Amino acid sequence: MVDHGARRARVNQLIDAEPRVVGGSPGSIGRLERLCTALTRVLPASGVGLSLLVEDNHGGTIAASNATSRALEELQFALGEGPCIDAYTSRRPVLVADLQAHGSARWPGYAPAAHDHGVRAVFAFPLQVGAARAGALDVYRDEPGPLSAESLNDAFTFADVAMDVLVDSQNGDEGSKARADLDDVLAYRVEVYQAQGMVMVDLGVSIDEAMARIRGYAYAENQSIGDVARDIISGKIRLDKDTHEL
Amino acid sequence: MNSDAGIRPEDGWGGGTAMIAVEQLAEVFVELADTLVDEFDVIEFLETLATHTATVSAAASAGLLLADPHGQLQYMASSTESVKLLELFQLQYQEGPCLDCYRMGEPVINTDLNEADDRWPLFAPRASEAGFQSVHAFPLRHRSKVIGALNLFSRDAGRLEGTDVRIVQALADVATIGLLQERAIRNSEVLTEQLQAALNSRIVIEQAKGALARMHGIDVDAAFALMRDYARSKNHRLSDVAHGVVTDPSSHEDLTARR
Known part of the structure; x- marks a missing residue:
């Protein structure tokens, strides 16, 4: 069994290995674009797009593997419906292995339009950690059929890494280099989530900013996130309002 | 038998x-x-x-x-x-x-x-x-x-x-x-969707436990008991209460107001 940390590390390596496009975006957005193209190769898929959303389902596309995927992302916002919006709203993945058979009733506007773009299957993965959520990662395929267990696994890991990039970008970290993965053993994750809630109250910030602060602290102190979380819970450390940001 | x-x-x-x-x-x-x-x-x-x-x-x-x-x-x-x-x-x-x-x-x-x-x-x-x-x-x-x-x-x-x-x-x-x-679940896609939703609900609850623990100066287990009792007394779903605590504490003032 490959652990979660190792999976994330592998995904970061794949993104690093992804060629930089001439004229590609710098910083976090550039990294997310390469994340999209890397996932396209790994699955494989005909395209991958990543959009950010806010509460009232407005949003925008931040990265895509190609122009068609970008158009498919934007289409959802133009029509106000689609798998990405549903994944965000329902806080769960939306996996549609046969868009023609199962998409039309659900998305009367989006499904036929996506079909015209050659999409036969679409899989949307929410970018979220508990109550913190940013948007969704969409995978498009030009033939119907489910993702294999391994492909699903990869897609979930890419979504987790995308969330990391977005959270870290709040710390002013432009994602120019891959982070050594600081997540440690899974058992401590319960504590990581509890610590996020604590820092949220301690600093009077949102839950996603609390996540960013914990990660930023872990990087700065070169500690694992699990260790930092345990110290926050035990009261050994308390992040300050003016904790130095990276 | x-x-x-x-x-x-x-x-x-x-x-x-x-x-x-x-x-x-x-x-x-x-x-x-x-x-x-x-x-x-x-x-x-x-x-x-x-x-x-x-x-x-x-x-x-x-x-x-x-x-x-x-x-x-x-x-x-x-x-x-x-x-x-x-x-x-x-x-x-x-x-x-x-x-x-x-x-x-x-x-x-x-x-x-x-x-x-x-x-x-x-x-x-x-x-x-x-x-x-x-x-x-x-x-x-x-x-x-x-x-x-x-x-x-x-x-x-x-x-x-x-x-x-x-x-x-x-x-x-x-x-x-x-x-x-x-x-009779239709396919493995729905199973994956449901499992993911359940796993994320648990995360929301842990985040809310941490937040409540700090709001009231109690440990996370006491925070969980507080949240569960509140949800039951108000007839709310536990996950909804937890989500409210994290995203909009004022939505559950009886639970989140510091004493």
């Missing part, structure tokens, strides 16, 4: 000890069915199930783990705090009855912790220290796929046999049905 007799004393715990009481079991199924209303809360459902499983099986405690999309088990629910810690211990050290049960897809039953040091060199002594003598784990299955495990801990060496084993497995199956929210 006589098919006409249902649950018989001789099918119960070995050594003539208690067996699963039919009346009690009937109540459990009725209460679980009541929980499975349209907008039920999956975490509350699993906590209720863990608590009842412990009661009917005469086990001291029960815990429930679910597999995430990476095939890693994650903590979901338990009847008592000491079992939660043992579940987390198994996850941390990737060793123990739940892990074995999940990997093999078979129940692990009647394991005497005093004789399990070879099998689980880290877990067995830890569970013994916590006051448990025997342990069982039952798979949560959906068709051929194992999606999690239900763990029972006993303070005595009482054995689960015959009908008891089938009843606890039936409770594990009820957990699966509750998770899937439909009896």
Whole structure:
């Protein structure tokens, strides 16, 4: 069994290995674009797009593997419906292995339009950690059929890494280099989530900013996130309002 | 086993000890069915199930783990705090009855912790220290796929046999049905969607526990009890309350206002 940390590390390596496009975006957005193209190769898929959303389902596309995927992302916002919006709203993945058979009733506007773009299957993965959520990662395929267990696994890991990039970008970290993965053993994750809630109250910030602060602290102190979380819970450390940001 | 007799004393715990009481079991199924209303809360459902499983099986405690999309088990629910810690211990050290049960897809039953040091060199002594003598784990299955495990801990060496084993497995199956929210789920996509939603709900609850702990200067377990009591008294879903606590504390002022 490959652990979660190792999976994330592998995904970061794949993104690093992804060629930089001439004229590609710098910083976090550039990294997310390469994340999209890397996932396209790994699955494989005909395209991958990543959009950010806010509460009232407005949003925008931040990265895509190609122009068609970008158009498919934007289409959802133009029509106000689609798998990405549903994944965000329902806080769960939306996996549609046969868009023609199962998409039309659900998305009367989006499904036929996506079909015209050659999409036969679409899989949307929410970018979220508990109550913190940013948007969704969409995978498009030009033939119907489910993702294999391994492909699903990869897609979930890419979504987790995308969330990391977005959270870290709040710390002013432009994602120019891959982070050594600081997540440690899974058992401590319960504590990581509890610590996020604590820092949220301690600093009077949102839950996603609390996540960013914990990660930023872990990087700065070169500690694992699990260790930092345990110290926050035990009261050994308390992040300050003016904790130095990276 | 006589098919006409249902649950018989001789099918119960070995050594003539208690067996699963039919009346009690009937109540459990009725209460679980009541929980499975349209907008039920999956975490509350699993906590209720863990608590009842412990009661009917005469086990001291029960815990429930679910597999995430990476095939890693994650903590979901338990009847008592000491079992939660043992579940987390198994996850941390990737060793123990739940892990074995999940990997093999078979129940692990009647394991005497005093004789399990070879099998689980880290877990067995830890569970013994916590006051448990025997342990069982039952798979949560959906068709051929194992999606999690239900763990029972006993303070005595009482054995689960015959009908008891089938009843606890039936409770594990009820957990699966509750998770899937439909009896005949259409495809594995829906299963993945539901599992992910359940796993994320648990994360929201942990975040809310942390927030409430700091708001009131209490520990996370007291924070959980506070939140659960509040949700019950207001007839809200636990997950909705937890989400409100994290995203908009003013939406539940009775719970979140600092005293």
